[in-house]
Amino acid sequence: MIDQTHDAPRRYFVDAQGHRVLIGLSLQETAEFETLDPSSKETVQIGARIRENEGIAGPGEIRWLELYSKHEGAWRAWIAQSQAAQTQDLSFVNYV
Template sequence: MIDQRHNAPRRYFVDAQGHRVLIGLSLQETAEFEALDVTATETPQIVTETGMGKGAAAVDDVRWLELYSKHEGAWRVWIARSQAERIPDLGFVNHV
């Protein structure tokens, strides 16, 4: 297994106020995503006790997936651009 703790780029940036924001999401969307992510790890009994039924949990799952998809898409674009910037310009190589 490859240890990527020191090699993998971060999936977030820190804004001017020091808040961690996931790439592709706003600060509010990041907070919503993280709250939904924590909720998803809770047991069904806890969800039921809070008055949320299965319908509410399904809506949360859909919203989590929407936010994750938005983040993942922006992340992939960011990685592609970062890699393109690191490729040296070799004038003698024909990339066409």
């Protein structure tokens, strides 16, 4: 269930060895993602440039976007699943 009284839920979990792993990615993919991660300003520029075909993205930029897309899709699915579970937890409420 999502606790909506505080900050947004974390986008990662901690594995049995104590490593932070992004939802939807493996430990190795998380490490690769963090290595390739540009600053936020560059992220916006990279995404816009690729979408608008204004420039050719380098292999690192393309791989970063692939990993980000994979993580984002898993994150959205997790949020939807969590919200559905939260709705079921409220089944005692009579919506008449």
